Amino acid sequence: MLETFVKYGAPEEILYDAKPHIGTDRLTGVIGNIRRAIEEKGGEVRFQTRLSRIIIESSHVRGIETEHNGVIDQIETDDLILAIGHSARDTFYQLYSQGVPMQAKEFAVGFRVEHPQDFISRAQYGDQAAAVLPPAPYRLSMNGERRHVYSFCMCPGGYVVNASSEQGLLAVNGMSDYARDSANANSAIVVSVGEGEYDLNDPLGAIKYQRSLEKRAYDLCDGLIPQQLFADFVSDKESSCYGDFESLTKGGHKLTNLRGIFSPDIENAFIEGMNYFDKRIKGFARPDAILSGVESRTSSPVRIPRDSSFQSSIRGLYPCGEGAGYAGGITSAAMDGVRVAESFEMRASL
Ligand SMILES: Cc1cc2nc3c(=O)[nH]c(=O)nc-3n(C[C@H](O)[C@H](O)[C@H](O)COP(=O)(O)OP(=O)(O)OC[C@H]3O[C@@H](n4cnc5c(N)ncnc54)[C@H](O)[C@@H]3O)c2cc1C
Known part of the structure; x- marks a missing residue:
């Protein structure tokens, strides 16, 4: 697969990099090249x-x-x-x-979480190395008693994206350009969901659950990406201003209180996960980490x-x-x- 991507224009380093990265800005060109190759062989789009x-x-x-x-x-x-x-x-x-x-399938839901990239790189590499190495990624995971909490689709030097696909519903995702040169790191911090949230015997049950979350997220700020600082989320208090850094999004955003989108059980697992990850990356649960809602498309429902x-x-x-x-x-x-x-x-x- 990686060789195919390179053949059609992806950067060559994905052939040896442990965490291959193409970048949204380059991927669009790669996909166009693959389509033209299919058409040359008689395919039709x-x-x-x-x-x-x-x-x-x-x-x-x-x-x-x-x-x-x-x-x-x-x-x-x-x-x-x-x-x-x-x-x-x-x-x-x-x-x-x-x-x-x-x-219906089990999947995971949560928030996209932003930190300054420089802070993540220093925590991962140390001050000296962070000055010369590319923006640092991370991968975090916690197996709780009832729920698995983990980072997903981590984007060094990236943006939070409004990835909604239906009227009146809102879902977020993340992306990085090839250069990974934005000031923020982001990833989805998600909590496993399943039988407790919807009926696994209803084949469309997980889709209905996704839609209910996305509707709550949309309604909070009339379609803008709803955001909150982590400390305010913990104390169930509406955020009114950002801390030491601002959010970088593709799509409008607004501060609010994200409590109530998920059940208290999922909210608690999310907070527990953030605090656990703070032991892996000191400061991960910093008060001004920015949460954006909702991450509901981690895998197929x-x-x-x-x-x-x-x-x-x-x-x-x-x-x-x-x-x-x-x-x-x-x-x-x-x-x-x-x-x-x-x-x-x-x-x-x-
Ligand atoms: C913002 C964003 C960032 C992402 N970043 C990453 C990343 O960094 N790394 C990573 O590995 N993954 C990432 N993903 C996930 C990745 O895009 C998907 O895992 C991947 O595209 C799945 O491929 P697929 O071919 O199965 O489906 P898709 O790429 O979703 O393709 C399905 C296609 O089917 C079309 N379609 C659906 N229904 C119909 C219909 N009835 N008739 C005709 N056409 C239809 C859709 O329009 C779509 O073009 C990201 C996703 C998003 C939204």
Whole structure:
């Protein structure tokens, strides 16, 4: 995968770096190059075109229906690789209504947490080395009695991003440019959720839970990213100004009180995790660490089961990548795509 990324324009150091980093600004060019290579081989990309329905006969894919600017089209096919990502909620609902088997999954929720990058680099490397080394990353994890708390998608020199995908709902994520040259480090600090929060027997239960969190986050500041300083979160007090540093976001933001988005149990696990991480990185739980809500897309809320041939019990349907629940992150989603394509190719050649 890494070689493929480099072939299409990613920086060469990802081939030997232990934590490969492409950067959002360079990744967009890489994706364009991959698309052009697919087109040169005869593939076709239909932008702004939605898979609106799968045509299924006798539990076998027979085609798909697409929608573009209100125009419905049909494509006949016996095979469909379904790689829709983890946020295609309308499509999950559509597939479920058509009888495609799926299961709710456990995942994790929390806040994006910002610190000054210089502070993180000094804590990780020491003052002297921090002056010459690239911005430091970190990875933190705590296995609590009931819940796992961990850092996710850590972005050195990055930005908090408004990554919402539905009207009236709000979700955040993080990104770094190739240079990782912003003044802040950020990561999601997330708490594992599952049966206690939603019904795992309801295949759409985790999606409903995600939506309820994202609605609360949206309503807090009328669609702006709601933020709070860590000390104020602990004392359940609305934040009124930043501390020693300001937030760096893509999208508007506003200080508020984030209490009440999650249950008290999750809030307590989050605070416990932050204090535990403070023992690993001194000052991690500093009072002016900035929290942004909500992180609700750490992995897919559903799994679309598949057998050893990578097919659903709807034959010809190949659930693939992060949305199908078999990957988390760019590289593992890409590797899952390769696995599905290889298995598909092998069967086609028989
Ligand atoms: C801001 C941000 C930062 C991230 N940073 C990182 C990072 O640093 N490292 C990392 O490893 N991961 C990161 N991720 C996660 C990463 O983007 C995903 O893990 C990865 O893209 C999953 O790949 P995928 O191909 O399974 O799904 P996706 O990349 O989500 O692709 C799914 C595609 O299917 C399309 N689609 C959905 N439904 C339909 C339909 N009905 N009809 C037609 N098309 C449809 C979607 O529009 C989308 O283009 C980040 C995500 C975000 C949002």
